[in-house]
Amino acid sequence: MTYNKFLRYVLIFEAVALNFGTGLLCLAAPATFVAQFAAESLPPVPLELIRWYGVLLWVLTFFVLRILPANDNRLLAPAVEALLFGDLIHLVAIYLYYQARPEWNFSFLLMLFFTVTLATLRSVWVYRYYRNTL
Numbered sequence: 713m714t715y716n717k718f719l720r721y722v723l724i725f726e727a728v729a730l731n732f733g734t735g736l737l738c739l740a741a742p743a744t745f746v747a748q749f750a751a752e753s754l755p756p757v758p759l760e761l762i763r764w765y766g767v768l769l770w771v772l773t774f775f776v777l778r779i780l781p782a783n784d785n786r787l788l789a790p791a792v793e794a795l796l797f798g799d800l801i802h803l804v805a806i807y808l809y810y811q812a813r814p815e816w817n818f819s820f821l822l823m824l825f826f827t828v829t830l831a832t833l834r835s836v837w838v839y840r841y842y843r844n845t846l
Contacts, residue, residue: 715846716837722830724776727776731772734766734769735766735769735770737766738769739763742763743759745762745766746762749817749820785841796834796835803827803828803831806827
């Protein structure tokens with residue numbers, strides 16, 4: 713299996729299992745989503761903002777699943793770059809979250825693991841794409 717095909721499978725997994733699933737949880741049960749990271753409950757307005765996060769995750773899901781069938785790396789490259797940019801910003805957000813709540817629970821570790829893993833895989837893909845070694 714080529715690295716290009718491997719990354720496509722990773723992107724499908726991320727879109728369906730991570731983004732669609734998390735987006736559904738954020739939309740349907742935002743308090744449950746928050747409870748994975750903190751025992752404190754949130755008032756109604758911040759919970760509604762969590763629903764907006766779910767909407768963005770569904771947009772990402774649609775975007776990635778719409779590009780992948782084209783099987784064209786020229787279309788995929790800007791998407792992978794944008795997702796990598798998001799990973800890097802997400803790492804900053806993880807750091808800021810940890811500053812506010814220095815606790816290593818399962819959800820925090822899982823989020824950190826997926827973000828670092830996806831950022832690494834995307835970095836390698838982007839590097840190989842521009843070196844024409846995919």
